[in-house]
Amino acid sequence: xxxxxxxxxxxxLLIALSAIIFGYWLLQNPRSTLAFLLTLGALLAAFMLDxxxxxxxxxxxxxxxxxxxxxxxxxxFLFELGVQTGIYAAMALxxxxxxxxxxxxxxxxxxxxxxxxxxxxxxxxxxxxQFMPWHIFPLPGAYFYLFMLVAVVMAALTGVVIGSPxxxxxxxxxxxxxxxxxxxxxxxxxxxxxxxxxxxxPQGITPIQRPPIDWFIGLFDRFGIHMSRxxxxxxxxxxLVLVIIGIVTLVNIRLDRSRFGRAWIAIREDxxxxxxxxxxxxxxxxxxxxxxxxxxxxxxxxxxxxxLYVSPESFTLIQSIMILVMVILGGMGSIPGAILGAATVxxxxxxxxxxxxxxxxxxxxxxxVLDLGIFKYNFANLPNQLEPAKYERMVFGLIMILMMIYRPxxxxxxxxxLAEMKEKA
Amino acid sequence: MSEAILEVNEVTKTFGGLVAVNQVxxxxxxxxxxxxxxxNGAGKTTFFNLVTGIYKPDTGSIVFDGEAITGRDPAVIAxxxxxxxxxNIRLFGSMSALENVMVARHVHTxxxxxxxxxxTPRYHREEQRARDRAMELLAYMQLDHRAQELAxxxxxxxxxxxxxxxxxxxxxKLLLLDEPxxxxxxxxxxxxxxxxxxIRDDLGITIVLIEHDMxxxxxxxxxxxxxxxxxxxxxxxxxxxxxxxxxxxxxxxxGAAEGVQ
Ligand SMILES: Nc1ncnc2c1ncn2[C@@H]1O[C@H](COP(=O)(O)OP(=O)(O)OP(=O)(O)O)[C@@H](O)[C@H]1O
Ligand SMILES: [Mg+2]
Numbered sequence: 220x221x222x223x224x225x226x227x228x229x230x231x232l233l234i235a236l237s238a239i240i241f242g243y244w245l246l247q248n249p250r251s252t253l254a255f256l257l258t259l260g261a262l263l264a265a266f267m268l269d270x271x272x273x274x275x276x277x278x279x280x281x282x283x284x285x286x287x288x289x290x291x292x293x294x295x296f297l298f299e300l301g302v303q304t305g306i307y308a309a310m311a312l313x314x315x316x317x318x319x320x321x322x323x324x325x326x327x328x329x330x331x332x333x334x335x336x337x338x339x340x341x342x343x344x345x346x347x348x349q350f351m352p353w354h355i356f357p358l359p360g361a362y363f364y365l366f367m368l369v370a371v372v373m374a375a376l377t378g379v380v381i382g383s384p385x386x387x388x389x390x391x392x393x394x395x396x397x398x399x400x401x402x403x404x405x406x407x408x409x410x411x412x413x414x415x416x417x418x419x420x421p422q423g424i425t426p427i428q429r430p431p432i433d434w435f436i437g438l439f440d441r442f443g444i445h446m447s448r449x450x451x452x453x454x455x456x457x458x459l460v461l462v463i464i465g466i467v468t469l470v471n472i473r474l475d476r477s478r479f480g481r482a483w484i485a486i487r488e489d490x491x492x493x494x495x496x497x498x499x500x501x502x503x504x505x506x507x508x509x510x511x512x513x514x515x516x517x518x519x520x521x522x523x524x525x526x527l528y529v530s531p532e533s534f535t536l537i538q539s540i541m542i543l544v545m546v547i548l549g550g551m552g553s554i555p556g557a558i559l560g561a562a563t564v565x566x567x568x569x570x571x572x573x574x575x576x577x578x579x580x581x582x583x584x585x586x587x588v589l590d591l592g593i594f595k596y597n598f599a600n601l602p603n604q605l606e607p608a609k610y611e612r613m614v615f616g617l618i619m620i621l622m623m624i625y626r627p628x629x630x631x632x633x634x635x636x637l638a639e640m641k642e643k644a
Numbered sequence: 645m646s647e648a649i650l651e652v653n654e655v656t657k658t659f660g661g662l663v664a665v666n667q668v669x670x671x672x673x674x675x676x677x678x679x680x681x682x683x684n685g686a687g688k689t690t691f692f693n694l695v696t697g698i699y700k701p702d703t704g705s706i707v708f709d710g711e712a713i714t715g716r717d718p719a720v721i722a723x724x725x726x727x728x729x730x731x732n733i734r735l736f737g738s739m740s741a742l743e744n745v746m747v748a749r750h751v752h753t754x755x756x757x758x759x760x761x762x763x764t765p766r767y768h769r770e771e772q773r774a775r776d777r778a779m780e781l782l783a784y785m786q787l788d789h790r791a792q793e794l795a796x797x798x799x800x801x802x803x804x805x806x807x808x809x810x811x812x813x814x815x816x817k818l819l820l821l822d823e824p825x826x827x828x829x830x831x832x833x834x835x836x837x838x839x840x841x842x843i844r845d846d847l848g849i850t851i852v853l854i855e856h857d858m859x860x861x862x863x864x865x866x867x868x869x870x871x872x873x874x875x876x877x878x879x880x881x882x883x884x885x886x887x888x889x890x891x892x893x894x895x896x897x898x899g900a901a902e903g904v905q
Binding site: 470473474477478479481482484485488489491492493494495496497498499500506634635636637638639 | 722728734736749750761811814
């Protein structure tokens with residue numbers, strides 16, 4: 220059996236078959252959580268296992284570009300899941316540069332997400348009229364793409380502003396200071412509704428313009444697929460997120476394999492030795508910090524357009540921690556790890572825990588009685604407080620503890636981190 | 645340009661109440677092999693840390709290649725052409741031997757951030773150049789067969805050589821070696837000795853080395869400075885140092901010199 224599993228041809232067949240079966244199942248039952256997870260499992264297996272590259276591309280393309288979108292038409296929740304996963308994955312990849320490569324513990328990462336989100340929210344809504352002349356706002360939706368770049372720049376600049384004092388500190392001190400400065404951004408967003416109304420304070424900003432998609436609808440029309448605007452936007456954002464993940468991954472890989480990536484890893488491993496080899500400490504750290512921030516900023520702009528609404532509540536410390544959890548769960552410094560971590564946490568968060576809650580609710584409402592002879596329990600008596608969705612944070616806490624005990628290097632460890640961990644052990 | 649590549653003038657460094665380096669003055673001429681010796685805790689490594697900028701001296705000044713570098717950032721000093729190795733080997737353990745050497749090519753690689761993102765021709769050219777030079781240096785230190793090996797997996801002697809290869813990648817004018825032969829067997833030490841002379845002769849690099857192996861020190865150094873309790877008690881040729889009673893006392897304790905003579 221073991222030998223069979225090492226046989227590439229057999230593995231390929233297994234993966235191709237499971238992708239087809241699970242994918243077909245998902246198409247037939249777009250609301251089945253199990254079918255969805257198994258389909259993603261096939262995708263993951265295709266990526267991780269030793270099979271020919273063309274098959275990896277084929278399985279990945281078929282699942283991401285055909286199965287999920289087609290199932291998503293019948294159950295648009297899948298798009299929501301996909302887009303959220305994508306946004307978090309891109310942010311996890313950004314934080315991966317900061318924490319994974321450069322070894323800088325940043326607990327204020329959501330601040331850059333906020334900067335990006337507000338950058339588009341303010342100018343892509345009527346909000347900017349509050350403090351700008353001309354009354355030309357909101358800007359037309361086509362400006363969204365430009366503002367994604369603006370958001371990247373703004374977030375990177377914020378990264379430099381926050382990083383310049385913070386990065387002089389190390390380890391725990393850096394974590395605490397970034398936490399504080401990150402919270403400051405949220406507090407600013409909360410309070411900058413006076414004297415000049417920049418952010419509209421706690422009420423937040425809405426509605427926010429979305430990029431125009433007539434061309435997108437037209438494109439599908441030509442292939443005989445007709446969509447309303449409301450149907451097309453989730454699909455559009457899904458594809459947009461896929462493209463962005465592609466770009467962000469490429470950026471990550473390229474930086475990793477450049478002199479900058481080497482400098483970050485050198486600093487992470489030994490600051491003294493890195494400096495003695497001519498690597499300037501603060502500029503190199505700032506570069507990592509700003510790079511990570513810019514990823515977060517871009518996703519913030521996308522988030523604003525997708526949600527149509529931003530408010531300070533979306534950018535709390537818990538958000539920052541959540542993204543850190545994704546990076547650590549997946550494996551610090553590991554690019555596929557960051558994506559997998561983001562997918563795991565998001566799916567657990569918005570799908571699995573809710574599904575489990577719904578399931579228990581159904582049992583309760585039906586008055587289901589569990590009868591094990593000596594032990595009898597009527598689910599009608601199940602207290603509300605026991606819903607898994609309410610235990611989100613505890614579940615993550617548990618996962619993190621188990622990971623730290625059994626697999627501290629993450630699910631898909633990065634070669635170098637693995638080496639470092641073994642060295643310390 | 646002055647004859648001395650390194651001029652250290654009356655430099656002092658204290659840690660709390662301990663004077664680790666005390667009013668030390670040292671001038672190292674170009675293309676010399678210069679040794680710093682002294683008993684354990686004499687302040688030799690601290691002296692290196694002062695010269696390379698890792699510590700700031702309390703008083704005194706340091707001039708490197710005609711330029712004052714007192715209190716400058718270690719990365720800036722390194723970029724000016726001063727490289728070093730560490731007594732307690734400080735390689736980047738999770739990187740391959742090749743990557744370790746390439747890290748030190750940082751200042752000589754002219755790739756901008758945009759080049760790295762867009763994979764411009766310049767990126768490919770510079771990356772290739774860095775890799776080629778790193779391979780050359782690995783080969784020079786007889787480590788080319790280890791290029792892809794993780795640094796932490798190399799045997800001790802090879803780690804020491806890798807540190808030298810990495811330091812050479814800075815294309816330094818001055819190379820500081822902190823106990824390069826520590827932990828090596830006699831065969832390795834002999835190879836190392838030849839290599840050090842080669843670095844000076846082939847590459848024209850000035851070398852300052854700290855070493856406890858007296859055979860090595862006496863056979864390759866042209867000048868030797870002796871530190872004891874942070875103070876420089878003597879400087880001279882190997883012959884002068886070898887026969888000086890102060891050196892024997894520093895190593896073996898007061899009164900020892902008489903017993904020897
Ligand atoms: N960072 C530091 N903080 C406090 N004391 C220090 C520090 N660095 C060195 N010392 C002390 O300074 C003195 C000189 O140490 P140093 O490492 O320079 O000696 P050394 O001559 O290199 O000795 P060895 O031959 O054992 O390497 C020692 O007493 C040491 O304990
Ligand atoms: Mg020492």
